[in-house]
Amino acid sequence: MIDNIIHAAFIMTTPILLAALGGLVNRVAGLxxxxxxxxxxxxxxxxLMVASQTGSWPAALVAAALVGGLLGLLxxxxxxxxxxxxxxxxxxxxxxxxxxxxxxxKSWYGTSGTLSLPDVAMLPRIHIPVxxxxxxxxxxxxxxxxxxxxxxLLVPATAWFLARTxxxxxxxxAGAAPQATRALGLxxxxxxxxxxxxAGMMSGLAGAYLCIxxxxxxxxxxxxxxGFLALAAFYFGRNRPWPTAIGxxxxxxxxxxxIRLQGRGLPAELVQTLPYVMVIVILTLVAITLKRxxxxxx
Amino acid sequence: MSMAEFTPDTxxxxxxxxxxxxxxxxxxxxxITFRAHRGTIHAIVGGNGAGKSTLMRILQGMDRPDEGVVxxxxxxxxxxxxxxxxxxxxxxxxxxxxxxxxxxxxxNLVLAQEPLDGLRRIDRKKALDAARKLEREAxxxxxxxMPVDDAPVxxxxxxEILRLLYRGADVLILDEPTAVLAPAQVQELIVLLRKxxxxxxxxxxxxxxxxxxxxxADEITVIRSGKVIGAMKTAETSKAALAEMMIGEILSRPNAxxxxxxxxxxxxxxxxAMDARRVLRLKELDxxxxxxxxxxxxxxxxxxxxxxxxxxxxxxxxERGSVRLDGEDVTKLGLRARRERGLSYLSxxxxxxxxxxxxxxxxxxxxxxxxxxxxxxxxxLQKGAIKRHVETLLDRFSVKRASAALPISxxxxxxxxxxAMARELDGNPKLLVACQPTRGVDIRGIAFIHQCLLxxxxxxxxxxxxxxxxxxxxxxxxxIVVLYDGRVTGEVARGSAKVEELGRMMLxxxxxxxxx
Numbered sequence: 001m002i003d004n005i006i007h008a009a010f011i012m013t014t015p016i017l018l019a020a021l022g023g024l025v026n027r028v029a030g031l032x033x034x035x036x037x038x039x040x041x042x043x044x045x046x047x048l049m050v051a052s053q054t055g056s057w058p059a060a061l062v063a064a065a066l067v068g069g070l071l072g073l074l075x076x077x078x079x080x081x082x083x084x085x086x087x088x089x090x091x092x093x094x095x096x097x098x099x100x101x102x103x104x105x106k107s108w109y110g111t112s113g114t115l116s117l118p119d120v121a122m123l124p125r126i127h128i129p130v131x132x133x134x135x136x137x138x139x140x141x142x143x144x145x146x147x148x149x150x151x152x153l154l155v156p157a158t159a160w161f162l163a164r165t166x167x168x169x170x171x172x173x174a175g176a177a178p179q180a181t182r183a184l185g186l187x188x189x190x191x192x193x194x195x196x197x198x199a200g201m202m203s204g205l206a207g208a209y210l211c212i213x214x215x216x217x218x219x220x221x222x223x224x225x226x227g228f229l230a231l232a233a234f235y236f237g238r239n240r241p242w243p244t245a246i247g248x249x250x251x252x253x254x255x256x257x258x259i260r261l262q263g264r265g266l267p268a269e270l271v272q273t274l275p276y277v278m279v280i281v282i283l284t285l286v287a288i289t290l291k292r293x294x295x296x297x298x
Numbered sequence: 299m300s301m302a303e304f305t306p307d308t309x310x311x312x313x314x315x316x317x318x319x320x321x322x323x324x325x326x327x328x329x330i331t332f333r334a335h336r337g338t339i340h341a342i343v344g345g346n347g348a349g350k351s352t353l354m355r356i357l358q359g360m361d362r363p364d365e366g367v368v369x370x371x372x373x374x375x376x377x378x379x380x381x382x383x384x385x386x387x388x389x390x391x392x393x394x395x396x397x398x399x400x401x402x403x404x405x406n407l408v409l410a411q412e413p414l415d416g417l418r419r420i421d422r423k424k425a426l427d428a429a430r431k432l433e434r435e436a437x438x439x440x441x442x443x444m445p446v447d448d449a450p451v452x453x454x455x456x457x458e459i460l461r462l463l464y465r466g467a468d469v470l471i472l473d474e475p476t477a478v479l480a481p482a483q484v485q486e487l488i489v490l491l492r493k494x495x496x497x498x499x500x501x502x503x504x505x506x507x508x509x510x511x512x513x514x515a516d517e518i519t520v521i522r523s524g525k526v527i528g529a530m531k532t533a534e535t536s537k538a539a540l541a542e543m544m545i546g547e548i549l550s551r552p553n554a555x556x557x558x559x560x561x562x563x564x565x566x567x568x569x570x571a572m573d574a575r576r577v578l579r580l581k582e583l584d585x586x587x588x589x590x591x592x593x594x595x596x597x598x599x600x601x602x603x604x605x606x607x608x609x610x611x612x613x614x615x616x617e618r619g620s621v622r623l624d625g626e627d628v629t630k631l632g633l634r635a636r637r638e639r640g641l642s643y644l645s646x647x648x649x650x651x652x653x654x655x656x657x658x659x660x661x662x663x664x665x666x667x668x669x670x671x672x673x674x675x676x677x678x679l680q681k682g683a684i685k686r687h688v689e690t691l692l693d694r695f696s697v698k699r700a701s702a703a704l705p706i707s708x709x710x711x712x713x714x715x716x717x718a719m720a721r722e723l724d725g726n727p728k729l730l731v732a733c734q735p736t737r738g739v740d741i742r743g744i745a746f747i748h749q750c751l752l753x754x755x756x757x758x759x760x761x762x763x764x765x766x767x768x769x770x771x772x773x774x775x776x777x778i779v780v781l782y783d784g785r786v787t788g789e790v791a792r793g794s795a796k797v798e799e800l801g802r803m804m805l806x807x808x809x810x811x812x813x814x
Contacts (some may be wrong), residue, residue: 164419166412173398173409180396183409185381296567
């Protein structure tokens, strides 16, 4: 039972973590990406289609990352070049992509809401012998797919990238003081665009994961607001990769618990709100703790 | 103008020839010509709104002249951006420092020119070596891993200067470099700049503080209303002559005629207050201010001044003690209630607290008075009445403006302060809390504001002045109270205050110790 929940928690964490790392880099470079959810949704649909057409999961992931990155670029250009408000543009992308997806499903496949395709190549699970039989540890390490491994490896990689590489330093500068960055002859807008493309690609992967890593079909509500959970995760982690990953894991855990709790007498709709209610509870607790620490410290 | 007029001359490192820059009706630079010679310190001197900042922006490539040219090594040069100027070795230290918060000092130093190692990572060792080398050259020691946000202002300034050197600049333009520094730090900066000069670098600095100009510059160009008034070697001029050129006339010192004091307007008893980090900053403070009296607060920043201001105005909470305004206990009242009872407050931070820079001059002027029956009837602002009121006030305080409907950010700092002053003295307050009343204001503006305060005092007003300028406190105050570690450590009456004595009391010595 506990192993089941732990294993499910890691699965539910992966999409949140992928999008959260993308959004984190984006925010560090100066753009709060409200539109992560739209890029996730587009990645999910394209990922499923390519997985079905080609029968290759790597091709599906590449396609999902590309479409996510493209949406990211479009969104970024609207914000950085046309000086549109990032919150409004982000919300607009969420609504517009959801509408386009619905329209596309209807006109192309003639279905409404749900799309089920034949021969979908699912992500393989990596079974680690011996470890798999150890309680807890087995659930944590074994029978996960390559994308989950990649997501967790990206946590230290992101931390290292931001702290130690030239591009990482410049992204941080572009986010913290665009004026000063420009005065040094760098282009903060280009840097910001690059970070949004990255966020889009990561969200696209996150979406594809939901389709070809978890359920195997597409539904217009498949993201279930996970782009916003990702947003909450990097706010929780205050732009630091490890705490952000902890946040994503926490939300993934509540997602997994929520799935277990369904069909145990409680109304399903109410149980499904658990991760989102916990977001509010956790962020509030974090804010209170920080305030206490600030007042006490000094 | 033909190119034949110019010949390459590397002794003229940076200059301007007939530079004119217009903004609509306003001519910010009107045919400005000057030459800064290689290996010298050249000062551009002028009051608020003289056109110094526009000229600096042009020299640094952030703006282009409508007519005339920038000279580099004697030859006309066109800059299309700061990067072009930098290519010619010209870099600028801005008044509001251009360092990136959240990054360490070292990261800021190398940003945009990061040394890389074989794996294309930032080579921290190489960066640190470069930093240490610059540090030695400048004769300072810095903690390079400190985040910028924790670095004191003078350290940030040094990092800005070192960053220019790191990037290979040999002409440094400094915009009002001492505005943010304490006296001892000004001395350090002067030493550093002289050292850089001795290494053959050229330094151009803008200032309206004549003491520093006289101490530091080799050559001086004075500008007024966008025109060059004079250019001379420092050795051949004097502070008085510069002041006259800068403002066009000799200003008489504001004079404080003896005036009778009346009833007690402000009465503080046993005041204790904490700062935002819950550190007790104000400890058992007693203070009385009577009508017709100016009381100055002297002290090194952070000795309780901010908490005193917050306690008197009601902007901050107090731990213990009482505040009485004109005989009434206002300890528990908020700022609005205190204002209604005759309190006025001139904020030390014009941009953030004193004014709303994006709002029109007129709205800034009636802010807080908009509830008065004359200006507002049944919730509707009375446009005509407001206009008349605003124009009268602006004329009385000689605020130069194109129109009161323009945003107040279109005014120079000195004129902005006049507007703030006009608003706070409007409506006959009983007590004026004036904090850093002349910060960033030029000589003429300072004289005007000082006269306003003295006039108000003569008319029976009570003033609490909090200032970092000791000369200002000495010129204005009937009594100077020295604040040290949250307590009053001394009090000096008008005429008996000396800068040196006050300085020692500000560091914690009592009057008796100082006298001994």
